[in-house]
Amino acid sequence: MVTxxxxxxxxxxxxxxxxxRSIVDLDMVKEVAISDGRVRVDALLTISGCPLRExxxxxxxxxxxxxxxxxxxxxNLGVMSQEQRQGLITKLHGGQTASAFKGPGSFLGPNSPxxxxxxxxxxxxxxxxxxxxxxxxxxxxLGHKVGILDADVYGFSIPxxxxxxxxxxxxxxxxxxxxxxxxRVISMGFLLPDEDQAVIWRGPLLHKTxxxxxxxxxxxxxxxxxxxxxPPGTGDISLTIAQTLPQSYMLVVTTPQDAASQVARRSAKMxxxxxxxxxxxxxxxxxxxxxxxxxxxxxxxxGGGAKLAAExxxxxxxxxxxxxSVREGGDQGRPVMLTTPNxxxxxxxxxxxxxxxxxxxxxxxx
Amino acid sequence: xSPRMPTPVETGSVTDREFTITxxxxxxxxxxxxxxxxxxxxxxxxxxxxxRPDPLTDREVPPTIRATSLTRVGAYALRFVWMDGHDTGIYxxxxxxxxLCECEECVARRAAAAPGxxxx
Numbered sequence: 058m059v060t061x062x063x064x065x066x067x068x069x070x071x072x073x074x075x076x077x078r079s080i081v082d083l084d085m086v087k088e089v090a091i092s093d094g095r096v097r098v099d100a101l102l103t104i105s106g107c108p109l110r111e112x113x114x115x116x117x118x119x120x121x122x123x124x125x126x127x128x129x130x131x132x133n134l135g136v137m138s139q140e141q142r143q144g145l146i147t148k149l150h151g152g153q154t155a156s157a158f159k160g161p162g163s164f165l166g167p168n169s170p171x172x173x174x175x176x177x178x179x180x181x182x183x184x185x186x187x188x189x190x191x192x193x194x195x196x197x198x199l200g201h202k203v204g205i206l207d208a209d210v211y212g213f214s215i216p217x218x219x220x221x222x223x224x225x226x227x228x229x230x231x232x233x234x235x236x237x238x239x240x241r242v243i244s245m246g247f248l249l250p251d252e253d254q255a256v257i258w259r260g261p262l263l264h265k266t267x268x269x270x271x272x273x274x275x276x277x278x279x280x281x282x283x284x285x286x287x288p289p290g291t292g293d294i295s296l297t298i299a300q301t302l303p304q305s306y307m308l309v310v311t312t313p314q315d316a317a318s319q320v321a322r323r324s325a326k327m328x329x330x331x332x333x334x335x336x337x338x339x340x341x342x343x344x345x346x347x348x349x350x351x352x353x354x355x356x357x358x359x360g361g362g363a364k365l366a367a368e369x370x371x372x373x374x375x376x377x378x379x380x381x382s383v384r385e386g387g388d389q390g391r392p393v394m395l396t397t398p399n400x401x402x403x404x405x406x407x408x409x410x411x412x413x414x415x416x417x418x419x420x421x422x423x
Numbered sequence: 424x425s426p427r428m429p430t431p432v433e434t435g436s437v438t439d440r441e442f443t444i445t446x447x448x449x450x451x452x453x454x455x456x457x458x459x460x461x462x463x464x465x466x467x468x469x470x471x472x473x474x475r476p477d478p479l480t481d482r483e484v485p486p487t488i489r490a491t492s493l494t495r496v497g498a499y500a501l502r503f504v505w506m507d508g509h510d511t512g513i514y515x516x517x518x519x520x521x522x523l524c525e526c527e528e529c530v531a532r533r534a535a536a537a538p539g540x541x542x543x
Binding site: 303305331333 | 516
């Protein structure tokens with residue numbers, strides 16, 4: 058007959074689908090009762106309306122049923138008390154009761170394995186968000202744990218481009234990011250009553266939102282890359298990011314035209330002032346090639362990205378061609394990187410992602 | 424700030440008689456609290472394009488002034504909360520290192536570089 062220990066050992070492999078930690082480690086298993094071939098597991102959910110309760114029940118049943126001599130598995134779900142939830146949050150914050158700001162599990166800690174990369178452009182409309190989602194998808198395909206923080210509070214577009222909608226689960230003050238294709242995402246779009254609402258705020262509210270996204274969102278201690286989709290310009294939001302994160306990198310996106318690369322240079326200037334290292338430049342909308350046999354057409358001029366990279370003294374990570382499938386992917390919420398990974402644009406994104414991860418490698422996982 | 428700009432590896436405590444910073448290149452800076460407060464770079468103390476206040480002097484800032492706490496701002500600055508309630512000054516590392524450091528070496532260097540300084 059199986060023992061309580063064996064059941065708990067089996068349950069260690071069951072992860073809370075949102076928190077990405079074992080339900081045993083999180084003290085969510087309250088009781089295990091064994092009689093003959095029958096096992097009853099009492100588990101506690103963090104909140105009563107947990108959208109993924111069925112997933113948890115199914116995984117518990119599957120794991121326990123796989124033990125020898127078990128015929129029936131019953132799962133009773135309860136809800137954590139206020140104190141139990143607080144204990145769980147403390148645990149997730151690495152044993153500290155205050156906010157995530159100083160917990161060792163947070164990327165705000167000095168030894169965090171998470172590499173934070175702010176994607177900036179200076180100018181609007183050059184494709185920051187498109188680059189962000191496709192780089193995230195490419196990094197994810199390369200086997201990394203990736204998150205996107207949509208810092209464009211007024212002009213958020215990540216939810217649409219990644220096809221992720223809904224409301225994040227709140228466990229007291231802790232926000233669980235939504236997830237799509239393995240990419241964890243938080244955006245102002247998830248917090249509004251509907252995505253057509255306009256955000257009409259001055260600086261202080263922006264600051265509060267961003268520090269919440271950084272400090273109160275449970276990104277997970279296994280997160281390797283957090284890409285921050287900045288709004289255009291060098292204003293409140295960019296400054297809040299620079300003042301809140303103890304270490305972060307900047308990736309500058311531009312189009313080939315002078316008018317864009319000249320403004321993008323100011324983002325790099327800001328990075329210098331706030332001691333953020335610029336790791337590279339990505340040139341978007343570089344050229345258009347109707348078919349592989351046609352010569353490329355340089356609609357927005359040529360070489361703006363390379364010139365900017367040389368001026369800042371950083372590598373050019375890639376030149377992304379103009380491609381209808383990139384735009385369609387964005388509008389349909391399926392990044393081109395995932396739908397047509399062998400298209401020229403997707404290959405360019407992939408190569409850029411590879412350059413990014415060699416520029417800021419994550420520490421080897423234990 | 425260029426990536427080669429040294430950054431603080433250790434900062435003294437607000438309870439110390441003088442404030443100190445040890446930099447990543449080994450330099451040790453020291454500061455009297457009064458001069459550090461007078462060197463506040465915020466718009467209220469230093470002014471902005473349409474507001475030019477008189478510089479702070481030891482008449483406004485008593486020699487007994489102390490900071491009550493300090494925090495690091497991102498990767499580029501320190502911010503002090505002063506016992507007079509003032510807390511809007513964000514001191515970027517280059518300011519602390521190149522303009523406000525009161526160690527003998529830095530004081531001598533600035534004196535030599537000042538316009539009108541006797542040439543050696």
